[in-house]
Amino acid sequence: MKIAFVGKGGSGKTTLSSLFIRHLAAVGAHVVAIDADINQHLGAALGLDEAEAARLPAMGDRLALIKDYLRGTNPRIGSAESMIKTTPPGEGSRLLRVREDNPVYDACARPVELDGGAVRLMVTGPFTDADLGVACYHSKTGAVELCLNHLVDGPDEYVVVDMTAGSDSFASGMFTRFDITFLVAEPTRKGVSVYRQYKEYARDFGVELKVVGNKVQGQDDLDFLRAEVGDDLLVTVGHSDWVRAMEKGRPPRFEQLEDVNRRALDTLRTTADGTYERRDWERYTRQMVHFHLKNAQSWANERHGADLAAQVDPDFVLSEGVVEPA
């Protein structure tokens, strides 16, 4: 399952994605964790110290390698340079799997040991001004989108992405790449307004969106979220002393997380697991083609001096059953 955590700045995306990743690791699940947020804090939230976090290789700096690997022998893609973030896989392309070793993980992923097991962590790298807003070409999250479009994940495998709810994810097709999107919202008007905006974008693409209330204290907070987001409210998390202790640099063992918060994490997991049966690889492929054609027309054809619509393999449907070239 591919799972995104989005929300307003400071809402608790990194905290909740890191807790969810720890929860998955504790039950022995296979996890790839990706930090695609403007503020790169997932490594620290998973317990890396500053020096370790600083040493993480940035996916944004390794785009050429990623493209060259994923292109494989796809005859529709003449060179890695002609590949953009939305170039879809086709016959001959290489795909990514959660459990395998491959050159993309070698270059971009690092193992992080957690109580209960290790996960792979990948980071986009710090954002600069050029990454934000309309500068699609420079987008750091392009590397993540490319990987998600070439990823075939099975039922007991998880890719968890910590990302913003900002315009960057809507300028591309990134927000449609997940089996489920958890929107983290504090019980405030601002928190809820981000939800409304996301919901609006998501509606036309059938994006499965659930709200995770964070820093919810008491009935009044709960009533507020219920009234504002209705049935989209999946679960709420209160203030966590475990999180606070971790922030002080004294992480307790994960077993010591408050029961009520562990139950909330389990609800996230069963909800994510429940999406697998409804997964529609044809629609997933159609949507990546849609965004590729949109990108090709709006900026990429002009930049590359070629019609990048020709990169689309009309007969290809991404799925767990695709057989790749040796």
Ligand SMILES: Nc1ncnc2c1ncn2[C@@H]1O[C@H](COP(=O)(O)OP(=O)(O)OP(=O)(O)O)[C@@H](O)[C@H]1O
């Ligand atoms: N449930 C919680 N209990 C205690 N502290 C929390 C909780 N959720 C978030 N926090 C604290 O609130 C702060 C902001 O959380 P976090 O960094 O996860 O938000 P974010 O949405 O990722 O922010 P940014 O947009 O800056 O990336 C952090 O200091 C975090 O430790």
Ligand SMILES: [Mg+2]
């Ligand atoms: Mg964050």
